[in-house]
Amino acid sequence: MDSTDDWTTTHDLAVVYIAIAYGTDHDLSDEELKVLTEALQAWEEREAPAVREVIVEAATAFVEGDAEAEVQRAMRELRSALAPQERRDTVRYLIRIAEADGVLLEREQGFIHSLAEAWSLKELSEELLENTSAVVQRRGEDWGLIHELAFLYILVGHTAGEELSPDTIDVMADRLQEWQPERSEEQVREVVRRALQVYADEPGEDLIHDSVEALKQALPSTQRLTVLDDLYTVARADGTITRDERTLIQSLARAWDVNVRLNGRGD
Numbered sequence: 001m002d003s004t005d006d007w008t009t010t011h012d013l014a015v016v017y018i019a020i021a022y023g024t025d026h027d028l029s030d031e032e033l034k035v036l037t038e039a040l041q042a043w044e045e046r047e048a049p050a051v052r053e054v055i056v057e058a059a060t061a062f063v064e065g066d067a068e069a070e071v072q073r074a075m076r077e078l079r080s081a082l083a084p085q086e087r088r089d090t091v092r093y094l095i096r097i098a099e100a101d102g103v104l105l106e107r108e109q110g111f112i113h114s115l116a117e118a119w120s121l122k123e124l125s126e127e128l129l130e131n132t133s134a135v136v137q138r139r140g141e142d143w144g145l146i147h148e149l150a151f152l153y154i155l156v157g158h159t160a161g162e163e164l165s166p167d168t169i170d171v172m173a174d175r176l177q178e179w180q181p182e183r184s185e186e187q188v189r190e191v192v193r194r195a196l197q198v199y200a201d202e203p204g205e206d207l208i209h210d211s212v213e214a215l216k217q218a219l220p221s222t223q224r225l226t227v228l229d230d231l232y233t234v235a236r237a238d239g240t241i242t243r244d245e246r247t248l249i250q251s252l253a254r255a256w257d258v259n260v261r262l263n264g265r266g267d
């Protein structure tokens with residue numbers, strides 16, 4: 001972020017708060033936004049529209065620039081700009097933002113530990129995280145086949161290495177709705193969000209393999225073909241299917257012992 005007269009300590013705080021609220025799972029919930037706004041207003045008394053403007057400016061710097069470099073810069077600036085108690089309050093708000101959706105991701109914990117250690121507040125962060133009211137959750141008892149489907153949709157959607165567009169997420173939700181039409185749109189969106197949280201925690205090969213095998217065991221071949229069609233639709237949501245997306249879908253087809261043709265090409 002280029003330094004300007006308009007960029008303030010409040011903006012740096014917003015960058016750090018956005019990193020925990022959005023950067024760890026690529027989703028900013030209403031609850032997280034509410035706590036984020038409260039945190040900024042606690043630092044500097046501003047009307048809600050002014051706070052929203054700061055959040056938008058900080059989010060733009062985070063999303064359009066080098067997010068990691070921007071966060072590291074903000075952390076360094078804040079270490080100098082904030083008094084010791086203000087840094088402690090910032091750590092507390094970070095945890096409140098992470099807890100706002102009721103789920104505390106491992107990556108969120110890691111981010112908080114990293115910042116707290118840089119600010120010599122490791123003991124405080126450990127104490128607060130130990131007493132968190134949120135659930136540290138990846139795949140819990142309520143994780144079902146529809147979550148496995150959503151996870152694979154996200155895996156394919158991210159193959160190109162870009163953020164999921166709103167159109168892609170809409171396609172995912174529409175396809176998931178067809179699998180369980182009894183779920184409301186809100187419930188389907190929550191499934192996508194849960195799967196995004198798992199994906200954001202950088203799943204290893206074992207986790208991906210487990211999802212592929214779970215669907216293979218649970219679904220007959222005709223339904224596995226339907227899943228592959230879903231994945232193809234997700235891949236095309238942003239335009240032409242890429243080589244990497246094609247390769248991933250074909251590898252899934254082989255793992256599921258089914259044949260597919262993508263744009264006229266047989267597997």
